[in-house]
Amino acid sequence: MVNAALAQFQQVFIEESLEGLDTMESSLLALDDGGDAELVHTIFRAAHSIKGGAATFGFPEMSSFTHEAESLLDEVRGGKRAIDGGIVELLLRTVDCLRGMFARARAGEPLNDAVAEGLRGELAAAMGRGAAAGGVQARREVDQADAWTIRFRPHPGMLAGGNDPLRLIRELAGLGELAVTAELDRLPALDRLDPAECHLGWTIELAGPAKRADIAAVFDWVEGECELAIEPKHVVAAAAAASAAPAAAPVADVAAARAQRETSAESSTVRVAIDKIDGLINLVGELVITQSMLDTFRDGVDASRLALLEQGLAQLARHTRELQESVMGIRMLPIASVFNRFPRMVRDISQKLGKQVRLELVGEHTELDKTVLEKIGDPLVHLVRNAIDHGLELPAQRRAAGKGDTGTLRLEASHRGGNIVVEVSDDGAGLNREAIVAKAVQRGLIASGEGLGDEAVADLIFQPGFSTAAVTTDLSGRGVGMDVVRRNVADLGGSVTIRSTSGKGSVFTITLPLTLAIIDGLTAAVGEERYIVPLVSIVESIQLQREAIRTVVGGGELFRFRGDYLPVIRLHELFGCPDAVRAIDEGLLIVVEGEGARVGLFVDGLIGQQQAVVKSLEANYRRVSGVSGATILADGSVALIVDVAGMVRMQSRRKVA
Amino acid sequence: MSQSANTAAASAAETAVPMQYLTVSLAHEEYGIDILAVREIRGWTPVTRIPQAPHYVLGVLNLRGAIVPVLDLRLRFGLVRKDYDANTVTVIVTVAGRHFGVVVDAVSDVLDVAAGDVRPVPDMGTAVDTEYLKGLTSVAERMVLLLDVDRLLQPQDAQMLEAALPAAADVQAVA
Numbered sequence: 001m002v003n004a005a006l007a008q009f010q011q012v013f014i015e016e017s018l019e020g021l022d023t024m025e026s027s028l029l030a031l032d033d034g035g036d037a038e039l040v041h042t043i044f045r046a047a048h049s050i051k052g053g054a055a056t057f058g059f060p061e062m063s064s065f066t067h068e069a070e071s072l073l074d075e076v077r078g079g080k081r082a083i084d085g086g087i088v089e090l091l092l093r094t095v096d097c098l099r100g101m102f103a104r105a106r107a108g109e110p111l112n113d114a115v116a117e118g119l120r121g122e123l124a125a126a127m128g129r130g131a132a133a134g135g136v137q138a139r140r141e142v143d144q145a146d147a148w149t150i151r152f153r154p155h156p157g158m159l160a161g162g163n164d165p166l167r168l169i170r171e172l173a174g175l176g177e178l179a180v181t182a183e184l185d186r187l188p189a190l191d192r193l194d195p196a197e198c199h200l201g202w203t204i205e206l207a208g209p210a211k212r213a214d215i216a217a218v219f220d221w222v223e224g225e226c227e228l229a230i231e232p233k234h235v236v237a238a239a240a241a242a243s244a245a246p247a248a249a250p251v252a253d254v255a256a257a258r259a260q261r262e263t264s265a266e267s268s269t270v271r272v273a274i275d276k277i278d279g280l281i282n283l284v285g286e287l288v289i290t291q292s293m294l295d296t297f298r299d300g301v302d303a304s305r306l307a308l309l310e311q312g313l314a315q316l317a318r319h320t321r322e323l324q325e326s327v328m329g330i331r332m333l334p335i336a337s338v339f340n341r342f343p344r345m346v347r348d349i350s351q352k353l354g355k356q357v358r359l360e361l362v363g364e365h366t367e368l369d370k371t372v373l374e375k376i377g378d379p380l381v382h383l384v385r386n387a388i389d390h391g392l393e394l395p396a397q398r399r400a401a402g403k404g405d406t407g408t409l410r411l412e413a414s415h416r417g418g419n420i421v422v423e424v425s426d427d428g429a430g431l432n433r434e435a436i437v438a439k440a441v442q443r444g445l446i447a448s449g450e451g452l453g454d455e456a457v458a459d460l461i462f463q464p465g466f467s468t469a470a471v472t473t474d475l476s477g478r479g480v481g482m483d484v485v486r487r488n489v490a491d492l493g494g495s496v497t498i499r500s501t502s503g504k505g506s507v508f509t510i511t512l513p514l515t516l517a518i519i520d521g522l523t524a525a526v527g528e529e530r531y532i533v534p535l536v537s538i539v540e541s542i543q544l545q546r547e548a549i550r551t552v553v554g555g556g557e558l559f560r561f562r563g564d565y566l567p568v569i570r571l572h573e574l575f576g577c578p579d580a581v582r583a584i585d586e587g588l589l590i591v592v593e594g595e596g597a598r599v600g601l602f603v604d605g606l607i608g609q610q611q612a613v614v615k616s617l618e619a620n621y622r623r624v625s626g627v628s629g630a631t632i633l634a635d636g637s638v639a640l641i642v643d644v645a646g647m648v649r650m651q652s653r654r655k656v657a
Numbered sequence: 658m659s660q661s662a663n664t665a666a667a668s669a670a671e672t673a674v675p676m677q678y679l680t681v682s683l684a685h686e687e688y689g690i691d692i693l694a695v696r697e698i699r700g701w702t703p704v705t706r707i708p709q710a711p712h713y714v715l716g717v718l719n720l721r722g723a724i725v726p727v728l729d730l731r732l733r734f735g736l737v738r739k740d741y742d743a744n745t746v747t748v749i750v751t752v753a754g755r756h757f758g759v760v761v762d763a764v765s766d767v768l769d770v771a772a773g774d775v776r777p778v779p780d781m782g783t784a785v786d787t788e789y790l791k792g793l794t795s796v797a798e799r800m801v802l803l804l805d806v807d808r809l810l811q812p813q814d815a816q817m818l819e820a821a822l823p824a825a826a827d828v829q830a831v832a
Contacts, residue, residue, distance in 0.1 A: 529706060575708040617707070620756045621717065621726040624707055630717060630724045638705040638719050 006057065013053045014102050015269070020046040021102075022340055025095050029343045032088045040083065043091070044073045048223075050098065055220045061111040062101050063220075064213060068123035069094045075127070090126055092344070094119055145232030146209050147176075152219070153183070153201035153227040160196065163222045169204065171218045176208025205233075270370055272330050280330075283323050290315045328518065332367035335413045335422070338377050339364050342384060346409060349388050356395055356406040357388055366413040368420055372492050372512055376422070379485040379496075383424040383508050384409065386481070391428035391506055401503060403427065419494075419536070420514060425507040431500040433457050458498040459596065462486045490595050490645045493519075493534070493628075497596070521612045521641065523633075524590065524603040526571045527580035530639040531603070532612045532631055537644040539591040539598060541606060546585050557584075559600055561591055567651050570602045571642075574626055580604055594645035597652065601642065610634075612641060626650065675769040680801055681748065681761040684736050688761075689768060689794070689803040694750045698764055701745040718758060720749060727758035734789075752807055768801060770794050775803065 024046045027039045047070045054063035069091060075081040097119050101111045150172070154165055172178060183201035193199070206215070215230050222228075294312045301309055339361050350357040368376070392398075392407035399405065412423045437449030440460045449457065461482045489496050494512035513519065513536060521532035522541075542561075549568065550558045557568040568589065572580030581587040581604040589600040612631035617624055617640075628643035678689030679698075704716035704727050713732035717724050727747055731739060744763040749756055775792035791805040 575706075577706070615722070615724045617717070617724055620724060621707070624709055626708065630705075632719045632722065636719055637703075638717050638724060640705065640707065 010057045010105070013057045014106060017050045017053060018099070018102055020050050021095050021098055022337075025092065025344055026340055028088050028091055028095070029347065031083060032085065032347075037077075040073065040077050044070065044077050047073055052220050052223070055217050059101075059105060059111060060217075061116070062098065062105070063217070065094075065101070065112075065116055065120055066098065068120055068127070072123055072127055087126065090119075090122060094123065145212075146207075147233035148206040148210060148212075148215060149229075149231045149233055150204040150206060150215060151201070151227070151229040151231075152204060154198045154222065155225050155227075156194075156197040156199065158222055158225040159198045161222075161225060163225065165198065165200070165202070168218055168222065169202065172204060172206060172215070175210045175214060175218075176206050179205040179207070181205075201227075270330065270333070276326065276329055280323070280326050283319060283326055287316075287319045287323060290319055324518070328369075328514075329367075331370045333370055333373055334365045335368050335373065335376075335420075336364035338373060338380060339411055339413070341377070341381075342411060345381070345384065346388065349385060353388065354394060355388060355392055357392060358406050358408050360408060360410040360412075362410065363413040366415060366420060368413075368512070369514065372420075375488060375492055376510070376512065379488045379510065380411070380422065380424065382481055382485050383510075384411070387424055387426040387428065387506070387508075391426040391430075393429055397429075401429075415514075416511075420512045422510040422512065423507055424510075425505060427505040430502040430504055430506050431458055431461070431498070433502065436460055454500070458500055461498070462496070462596075486595065493536070493645070495594075495596065519612050519614060519641070520609065521631075522590070522609055523607040523639065524571075524588075524601075525605050525607055526575065526603050527577035529575070529577050530607065530633060530637075531571060531575075532610075532639050532641040533590055533592065533601065534628075534641065534644060535609065537592045537594050539593050541588055541590045542600075543587075544584055544589055546583070549584050559589065561598070561600070564598070566591065566598050566600050568600045568602055569647055569651060572602075572604075574647075575640075592644045592647075594648040597648045599648055599651050601647070612639075614641060675771040678768045678770055678801070678803060679748070679764060680766045680768055681730075681746075682763045682765055683730055683734075683761050684739075687765065687799060687801045688730075689770070689801045690748065690750065690759075691803075691806055692767060694752060694806045696749040696751045696756060699747050699749065700743075701741045701747055701760065704758075715760065718747070720756060720758075723756060725749065725756045725758055727760060729760045731760075731762075750806055768794075768796055770796075770801075770803070778802070 024043050027043045027046075031039045031043070047066055051063050051066040051070055054060075054066060072081075072087070072091070076083050076087070081087075097116050100113070101116065104111050104113075152165070152168070154163075158165070169178065169180060181203045183203060186201065187193075187199045212230055212232075216228075219226070219228055290312060294309075294316065297305070297309055297312075342361070343359055346357055346359045387409055392409065393401065393403075395405040398407065408427050410423070410425045412425070414421050433449070433454070436457055437446070437452070437460075440446045440463070441448060443463075445460060445463050446452070462485075463483060486496050489510055489512070492512055494510060497509045497511075498506060499509070500506035519532075520535040522535060522538060524531050524533055544559055548559050550560075550565070552558060557570075558565040559568055560566075568584075571577070572582070584602065587602055587604050588606060589602055590606075591598055591600050610633075614629045615631060617627065617630050624640075626643055626646055627640045628646065629641045630638050631641055633639050677692040679692050679695050680687050680689050682688075702718065704718045706716040707714065707726070710716075710726075713728050715727045715729055717726050719725075729738070731737065739762060741760070745760060746764050747758040747760050748764065749758050751757075774794045776794065778790045778793050789805055790802050792803045794801050794803065
């Protein structure tokens with residue numbers, strides 16, 4: 001039965017298990033590269049806790065499925081079996097299959113599918129059980145019996161784990177009638193008896209038809225903490241017919257469970273390192289001290305203590321800033337969680353394409369805001385796929401080009417100023433200028449490639465519907481891609497650029513803001529209103545003479561900036577502010593850059609720089625184009641934050657129309 | 658107690674407990690807002706205008722850190738704009754988890770209205786579209802129109818969207 005509390009535990013279990021699966025996967029990959037025995041233990045532990053948890057939280061199919069993998073791992077762990085590529089491959093597919101099961105568990109769908117059934121067979125076969133059909137039959141026969149003899153000898157330390165043998169026996173009683181005999185042979189003399197240890201053992205005669213799996217499930221939690229032998233007394237003759245039943249019954253179970261489960265939205269949680277929390281507590285402690293120090297000024301300030309007050313305020317400012325940074329730090333997670341999926345992906349894709357790829361991951365510990373982290377995965381996957389599919393060549397081509405057979409794909413994350421920079425670089429063929437130009441001409445994006453700089457050509461691949469792949473594969477080349485990458489990154493307040501050398505390779509650079517929750521901005525005045533322009537997108541602010549403005553047909557205004565003509569966006573027009581400065585030489589032009597293009601924002605003037613806590617307009621209202629959010633100024637009033645990328649988009653849409 | 662007796666008691670209680678309404682005045686008429694939807698009442702403070710908004714959305718204000726849109730109920734119902742004075746208040750209401758501010762001329766009272774005392778609204782004779790009313794009641798010779806807050810704000814969302822669409826089209830048409 002799935003009640004609300006169990007559903008909540010299931011959520012936690014699923015989250016933890018998914019992490020466990022990640023561990024299994026990365027350890028398996030490391031093992032593939034020649035790892036040590038400790039890795040096998042890590043994998044085994046992960047599989048074991050998933051199995052135990054699955055049984056407890058009502059996913060019997062998952063538990064029995066994981067059990068197969070665990071048995072296989074146990075043999076490897078015990079040195080009975082050497083690990084080889086075949087087993088790693090099989091276990092990797094098991095990990096995938098379990099991920100699918102968890103996804104289905106979350107959605108409340110039946111857990112088993114054809115893949116799981118197939119894999120279960122393969123795992124059993126790998127164990128050598130499937131070698132002879134008779135072997136399977138024999139094992140199946142003892143899965144079900146009329147009566148069982150169970151010998152249960154807990155290790156002395158079992159009680160310390162909170163496991164109560166009485167509870168286990170009581171649970172067993174649910175399966176049939178019990179006759180329990182205690183084994184007292186290990187009981188020490190009274191003066192040497194430690195009441196916290198378990199010295200008893202039991203022999204339990206279970207009467208009534210039961211399945212071995214059901215009995216074993218009772219002891220799931222004490223596995224490894226006891227000696228357990230389950231032996232049938234009478235083998236049921238018609239066991240073969242029953243073997244089909246266990247598969248069908250749990251599915252019905254899950255269907256019933258799904259009916260009860262509410263459509264629970266995927267809850268989002270953050271795991272925070274304990275030292276971050278400790279740091280926060282320290283800071284709050286200091287803040288309280290500062291506050292009590294400042295509190296002494298409640299009765300008035302005389303000149304003699306002015307210096308002290310100043311010092312206190314300075315402390316307050318410092319602690320507030322530190323506190324802010326620490327709290328933001330809680331949202332920061334290492335990019336490793338995103339990078340971790342790539343070794344597997346690169347391995348699969350390169351095998352599929354017959355390419356040899358060495359993946360280098362650098363700066364995995366670089367921390368990013370959780371929101372950014374969740375959304376950066378897809379664009380990165382796309383870039384990596386593209387790099388292997390289009391960038392890196394086949395071994396033969398590489399040899400012809402005088403390079404080694406194995407191509408290098410490098411993912412690097414680093415802090416650069418107030419930004420996080422993620423680079424995806426390969427030493428492949430680089431962008432094919434001719435192919436891109438030809439494609440762009442064919443699509444009508446440009447008239448000809450003449451006079452286009454390399455940068456401008458590279459920029460073409462970000463146009464919607466652009467793909468130069470000769471053959472559409474299931475990996476890439478469907479024509480949706482780079483434009484989506486750019487759009488996704490822009491939504492995070494970042495940008496993508498390409499640097500490519502023909503024959504040497506390409507570098508895709510994604511620049512992202514550290515956090516989405518607080519931005520540095522310049523406060524600009526437009527009439528009565530105040531707007532915040534994000535500092536990262538500001539190139540410079542200039543005052544123009546009236547003559548510097550060219551008006552083009554259709555009403556647009558352009559100004560010359562470092563050899564380019566840039567469009568002017570009058571904020572007072574766009575936002576409809578009355579009482580704003582209209583004459584170009586009386587106001588100020590803020591040159592901003594977004595999505596690789598620049599525009600000038602015309603405002604009355606600048607008021608100052610400030611950190612702005614980004615608040616959502618959508619929470620209570622709706623999205624407003626040209627505005628990315630709002631913030632609260634020092635006087636408590638609301639100021640809107642200018643969406644520079646959105647403005648540039650609006651401007652380019654204007655140009656197209 | 659049996660299940661059916663329980664239900665009967667509950668429904669009896671429901672009819673017996675009067676609904677409470679906050680009454681506000683708007684252009685010499687009194688309107689009732691379900692008090693359960695009212696989050697707070699605050700004096701009029703200037704708001705920050707937002708672009709591409711319908712004319713009756715005055716802007717947004719800072720409600721203890723949340724950005725809350727404010728609309729003028731007079732403009733919402735197509736009445737004449739009135740200068741804001743010391744009596745002007747913003748009633749913050751919550752509908753479906755979203756907060757909105759509603760500017761009215763003044764707040765007056767809290768009324769207990771039994772369900773039996775609510776009469777249907779005749780089709781004419783009020784300044785406000787009957788679509789946004791769920792009934793009327795009279796208290797000591799005064800007529801109070803009960804606003805259907807849910808209805809008041811839901812069609813408005815649609816209208817906000819409609820208002821936004823031509824604005825987006827404008828941007829494209831400018832060139």
